[in-house]
């Protein structure tokens with residue numbers, strides 16, 4: 406069996422609820438072949454509402470004045486090394502390739518102990534600190550669930566990974582860290598020079614990554630060296646790209662009209678009406694007024710109404726049945742529409758509140774888990790690029806899950822891992838000696854951050870080159 410063709414390099418979405426008997430196998434395959442997987446987030450420990458809340462907290466944090474954030478800057482507090490705020494210009498994830506640092510800010514939050522954060526947060530966020538801790542806990546729980554499934558698929562004891570990542574009541578430290586990320590919109594970024602996050606792989610066992618609709622940019626490096634986007638919403642191929650906004654309707658209305666005419670959808674007088682709408686849309690920017698007129702005017706032209714969605718900002722949506730009768734559904738952010746709709750005899754319309762879709766959670770394998778499994782599970786190089794037009798602000802949240810500090814990283818005692826290591830000649834740790842999880846992390850931090858000087862700029866290039874993974878051997882091992 407050959408390697409995975411690029412066209413099939415799709416990151417799978419996996420339902421890990423107990424009702425899916427294939428979950429463990431699917432997860433193992435995805436972790437081995439892609440290193441990235443989406444977890445369908447239904448009924449899991451990380452609640453949709455909590456994710457939105459965490460994004461809200463993150464926005465509030467990054468909006469604070471720099472002097473406030475400086476009070477909790479990395480290295481400035483007793484919580485120690487890796488925790489706190491990293492201002493823009495401090496981190497460069499791929500120093501060998503990058504001329505300038507990543508265009509981002511980050512806030513690293515260490516593990517809470519018994520629900521309490523162990524580091525200072527700005528006074529403005531003191532009230533929400535317990536919610537941050539709860540969010541971290543729910544992320545950790547999801548990681549444990551994933552580890553249980555990986556243990557099952559690798560035929561090791563069910564709690565093999567769990568017991569190495571979870572200290573139960575007795576507190577034992579680990580390198581797990583929750584990171585809020587903010588990539589500001591910048592007008593002057595230089596194409597091909599500036600990057601939001603340089604190419605890197607993550608250090609730990611697994612990472613949970615939360616992104617937001619309309620804020621794409623994450624890419625992974627394929628074994629052949631190409632960069633391919635990781636969709637924010639894999640069920641929406643437009644990648645939640647911001648829709649054409651009012652500011653740039655002009656060009657798009659021309660393109661739209663041409664397309665409509667080519668397909669003979671738009672009649673002569675409709676073209677005129679449509680142009681008037683678009684003109685008005687770009688003038689007064691009143692989405693609701695235009696939407697209301699549009700629906701009234703084109704209520705018997707489903708195709709036009711449905712296509713008009715491409716002009717509407719996020720939160721607005723028309724859903725019109727393809728027939729000349731039936732109910733037109735209109736979604737707006739508040740579930741209301743101000744100017745009245747005048748519907749004919751065969752048509753009616755309902756207005757409802759637009760709900761953002763529940764996105765799956767992206768999970769990726771880190772270097773430690775790759776080493777621990779002798780390379781069977783794959784730590785994939787990724788980066789965050791600017792959208793073509795400089796884009797809007799981008800926020801993301803990452804939960805980096807690490808084993809407990811004192812865990813010895815002996816190869817996972819799985820027949821699959823052993824078989825893979827035998828066939829590839831790997832031994833599970835780079836120098837053949839088992840080290841503790843803490844040593845592993847320290848080695849990576851030392852290699853990538855300047856110790857004891859202010860800016861935590863990463864030094865050498867920790868980037869693992871893809872393409873060395875032995876896809877065929879992997880396939881053979883996993884199919885056996």
Ligand SMILES: O=C(O)CCC(=O)C(=O)O
Pocket residue numbers: 584586602607614616623787788789801802803
């Ligand atoms: O912001 C993102 O989407 C990715 C961030 C990331 O890869 C990291 O912080 O390790």
Ligand SMILES: [Fe+2]
Pocket residue numbers: 605606607787
């Ligand atoms: Fe990363």
